[in-house]
Amino acid sequence: MLVRTGQQVKPRDIVARASLPQPYLIVNVAKELNVSRDRSRGCMLRNPGDRVRPGDVLAWHKGGFRQVREVTSPVDGKVIAADGGRVIIELEPEPFELRAVLSGTVAEVAPGYGVTIETPGALIQGVWGSGKEGYGVLATGVKERDVVLDARQVQAAHRGTILVCGAVLDEEVLARAQELQVRGLIVGGIPAELQERVCEQLVPVVATEGVGRAPISSAIFDLLQQNQGRQATILAVLPDRWKPSRPEIIIPLPASQPADSAPSPRRALSANLAVRVRRSPYWGAVGRVKEISNEPRAVESGVKFRGAEVILEDGTVAFVPNVNLELVT
Numbered sequence: 001m002l003v004r005t006g007q008q009v010k011p012r013d014i015v016a017r018a019s020l021p022q023p024y025l026i027v028n029v030a031k032e033l034n035v036s037r038d039r040s041r042g043c044m045l046r047n048p049g050d051r052v053r054p055g056d057v058l059a060w061h062k063g064g065f066r067q068v069r070e071v072t073s074p075v076d077g078k079v080i081a082a083d084g085g086r087v088i089i090e091l092e093p094e095p096f097e098l099r100a101v102l103s104g105t106v107a108e109v110a111p112g113y114g115v116t117i118e119t120p121g122a123l124i125q126g127v128w129g130s131g132k133e134g135y136g137v138l139a140t141g142v143k144e145r146d147v148v149l150d151a152r153q154v155q156a157a158h159r160g161t162i163l164v165c166g167a168v169l170d171e172e173v174l175a176r177a178q179e180l181q182v183r184g185l186i187v188g189g190i191p192a193e194l195q196e197r198v199c200e201q202l203v204p205v206v207a208t209e210g211v212g213r214a215p216i217s218s219a220i221f222d223l224l225q226q227n228q229g230r231q232a233t234i235l236a237v238l239p240d241r242w243k244p245s246r247p248e249i250i251i252p253l254p255a256s257q258p259a260d261s262a263p264s265p266r267r268a269l270s271a272n273l274a275v276r277v278r279r280s281p282y283w284g285a286v287g288r289v290k291e292i293s294n295e296p297r298a299v300e301s302g303v304k305f306r307g308a309e310v311i312l313e314d315g316t317v318a319f320v321p322n323v324n325l326e327l328v329t
Contacts (some may be wrong), residue, residue, distance in 0.1 A: 094247075
């Protein structure tokens with residue numbers, strides 16, 4: 001751990017270093033020398049604990065006609081065992097550096113695990129992420145939330161930015177963003193057939209509405225537009241049914257706009273609060289709570305839920321279960 005509680009950090013700051021263990025490599029010496037396992041013991045030149053580099057001789061044997069056979073190490077590592085006709089090598093640990101990724105204050109240090117960084121700002125939770133993370137200046141490539149960004153609109157000026165791409169991610173936009181080293185992409189939806197390829201790319205992608213074509217929620221799009229030119233962090237966590245974490249976009253407040261460091265208490269759902277719907281058929285729609293239903297009501301599937309009547313932006317009044325609503329604050 002390289003930081004302390006109360007320390008100010010920036011996205012590029014390294015907060016911890018570690019050595020990641022690597023797989024073991026088994027070299028079949030007896031087979032390579034064409035000798036029995038018992039005989040191979042006398043051919044070994046390395047002992048457990050020895051360090052080896054590529055090309056170092058592990059064992060050798062002189063055969064007929066004075067022919068010498070050698071077995072060399074193909075990797076850097078440490079010999080763990082040399083018996084039974086085999087040499088087991090533990091590969092050198094891979095160095096790993098953990099970066100802060102966002103600007104803020106170190107609130108807690110967990111030795112051997114990580115750090116908690118606190119920052120005042122805006123938090124946007126998405127539905128689908130590509131499993132990467134990044135940071136950069138926020139830029140919007142589209143003027144309307146339901147427009148699809150054209151690859152020709154991704155310019156050199158977008159290098160190093162987190163780019164808002166509109167309703168759905170285009171394959172050519174993904175390739176262009178990778179070429180120009182864009183730091184992140186924010187879209188409404190991700191095509192199902194493109195998910196695997198997106199996860200293979202270095203540029204992180206967050207879909208605010210999920211898989212398929214869907215305009216970015218109006219509340220999210222307005223917030224992104226209002227914060228163009230500000231530093232932002234994108235944490236594109238992969239979807240996992242067993243974990244509650246979701247992909248996130250964090251926009252820290254600048255130093256000139258301090259905020260109370262204490263987090264606001266979670267607000268209870270009540271009339272007139274702005275909400276966002278998280279399930280079909282109104283996925284991504286924003287509205288205001290008209291009335292809280294105290295008695296469970298049946299939805300299309302026949303299952304009864306507690307929920308609320310919500311007045312959506314287009315004037316539609318819909319009953320939405322509480323579990324499918326999130327507050328827009």
